[in-house]
Amino acid sequence: MLPNRYNFREAEPALARQWAETALYAFDPDGSGPIYSIDTPPPTVSGELHIGHCFSFTQTDVIARFHRMRGERVFYPMGFDDNGLPTERFVEKTIKRKATQMDRAEFIAHCLELVQQTEDRFEALWRRLSLSVDWQYRYSTISPQAQRTSQWSFLQLYQAGRAYTQLAPTLWCPECQTAIAQAEVDDATLPTLFSTFAFRLQDGGSLPIATTRPELLPACVAIFVHPNDKRYQHLIGTTAHLSGTAFSSRGEIEVPILADELADPEKGSGAVMCCTFGDSTDVHWWRTHQLPLLQAIGRDGRMTKLTGPLAGLPILAARKRILEQLGADGLLLQQELIEHNVGVHERCGTPVEYLQTRQWFIRVLDQKERLLEAGQRIRWSPEHMRTRYEHWVENLQWDWCISRQRFLGVSFPAWTCRRCGEMLLATLEELPIDPRVTPPARPCACGSTDFEPEPDVMDTWATSSCSPLIIGRWPDDPAWFAQHFPASLRPQAHDIIRTWAFYTIVKALYHTGEIPWREIMISGFALSAERGKISKSKEHNEMAPMTLIEQESADALRYWATSVRTGLDTPFQPDLLTTGRRLITKLWNASRFAERHLLDLEPEHEPAHLLPTDRWLLSRLARTIAHVTAELERNEYAPARAEVERFFWSDLCDNYLELVKARLYNDAGAARDAARWTLYHALLAVLKMLAPYLPYITETIYQGVFREYEGVSSIHRAAWPVARPGWISEEAEQTGSTLLALLQQVRRYKAEQNLSVGAEIAALRVVLDPALHASFSEALIDLRSATRARELLLEGRGKIADSRMEKEQALRIEV
Known part of the structure; x- marks a missing residue:
């Protein structure tokens, strides 16, 4: 019990x-x-x-x-x-x-x-x-x-030519001091100064340049203008220069003025300096125009020897010093504080840099169509999330960088021969292996046994x-x-x-x-x-x-x-914990009520005759099972649970139990057995459908009430509920909805008369469609139970009223 x-x-x-x-x-x-x-x-x-x-x-x-x-x-x-x-x-x-x-x-x-x-x-x-x-x-x-x-x-990807290593511009986190992949970069909006300063031209004039990264001036290798920008067409092919003695080991910085359609005439002055490297556009220009490679920022996020007196300074300190020097030289033309989109490392929030480093990559840029097609073959829940995947693939700009300059990770199972430069790979039988600890078990093809192990580890995503x-x-x-x-x-x-x-x-x-x-x-x-x-x-x-x-x-x-639809964000809501506890309490109380009425039941034997109220509940149950199953098959757990709750609170507890209480308590015959059998299967189905959500309370009730009848050791190993053939009945549901409409009117009447729900009514006349008369007659015991009517008369529309009932001033309801 x-x-x-x-x-x-x-x-x-x-x-x-x-x-x-x-x-x-x-x-x-x-x-x-x-x-x-x-x-x-x-x-x-x-x-x-x-x-x-x-x-x-x-x-x-x-x-x-x-x-x-x-x-x-x-x-x-x-x-x-x-x-x-x-x-x-x-x-x-x-x-x-x-x-x-x-x-x-x-x-x-x-x-x-x-x-x-x-x-x-x-x-x-x-x-x-x-x-x-x-x-x-x-x-x-x-x-x-x-x-x-x-x-x-x-190893398989390397042998197939899909994994490769190269010295190239790479996304770099100065805080974590490692290369990162494009997917690990988040966009952040940060306040920054947008500064305009002047380069000097060969003819003695000046060329304004606007930038948020003046600390990259020591690595400036070109200035780009749009080929159709009439302001600057006459300068294409000439040079510009700037004294960088105070912040560059180059002394005088002299760079060519080049044309490229990626230069935006509407941004800043329309002339853009290219530094190796400030962003992906700089990388593109460097490759396309075969520009020199200079590096102003080191792996540790500090300025390099290229910056002369500024070497060793953090980026922001160097930025401040360069702006001060430009101002002192009379070259700082304008400054304004703006909100600027910056790429930051998702792990630490540090703005990323582009550094020339040797890294391992997996080729993906040449497989975009294949990757998009693969996304189409996967079922997405919710469906619109596929769009995020497709947008990512379509906008990829880099191959996948999988190497990291860190300590804890999976090693690259390879060594490089110091004599001939060939790479030696581990075999499957040798894996896992750390080449920094274990040398190869065989010599190089050139005969040398002197190897340099791969020093880096793989990105965690390469393993997960x-x-x-x-x-x-x-x-x-x-x-x-x-x-x-x-x-x-x-x-x-x-x-x-x-x-x-x-x-x-x-x-x-x-x-x-x-x-x-x-x-x-x-x-x-x-x-x-x-x-x-x-x-x-x-x-x-x-x-x-x-x-x-x-x-x-x-x-x-x-x-x-499990209270919101699949894929949606939601705040933590303590009120929903309270709602959950209410459901737990209601399940417990409903099960305790049912338990006393289910003793000695034979649930496998369906009664020969079910009353209209029973058939209505079973039809509603069958539809609930079908709806919940379909939602869960679509991974929509929240609508599924909401439907179970609606059935449990409204159909089963508020309505059915109220309708059949007289049968459960006072009737000893077939009508009581029909109610007990219906209650058993409805409550058990509810518990099974809620078991994935509320495993503890449903198991406790199952063990206390249902296990002796079901025989399965746990509700979590029990079969998902399936409606029996014939349970769904349009006629039963029409009768049931009419019964509930009648019950609602009686409850409203009692509320208007300040009567309790359980208060008796002396007499009740129900005027209804003749087609419903037979089913209502079968349900009289449930109608009396729910309405508490001492006298109850069913009559068809247009029939002559019963004089005795009229004299008793019976409550008349038409349904």
């Missing part, structure tokens, strides 16, 4: 332990049902999990549970992304020491210890939130298996983009891989469509020729009270997830997490 009150603080931890001990959610590799595999996003080990993670991961879990209850073998692994820059910064912040302040091996040891502790905390939270993950398949992107997969991916390959055990288990690739579902947030989704599609196409998953479900952000994205790197006022769970319950937190 269910106790009077549901105590989630006792029930939830006990069930979590029980599910873990019994491996309730274990994937059965030898089973016979279809496999539903989930390429779960491995959260980055760069801080503690927050409610934003609970928001998106709960949504995935609802879909996983739905497919499991439909008889599919759900393969639901969990990974942790613990290699690369985000984890390095997290470790540095935690131990309060920079990686550069210690031996690499010592720093890596700190990283591995801290990520293990952090990932164990992650798993504890996910278990308490009741993610139905199979934890025996937990993996991390720094694990030997993930490294092996990532290194083999690199292999996640469907990692969980598919590529390349070591072809049979397993054939079962699990492509994966069924990739769930992820919309901000990493340009990174994780794009890079994973790239890797899958290059290695297998296939898309990595059949569908992708995009989640939105959980927003802070300030309407900003909640992230690990920012402080927020929202409670920690475990605190919320212990205070409000995991089910209530999951309720909030």
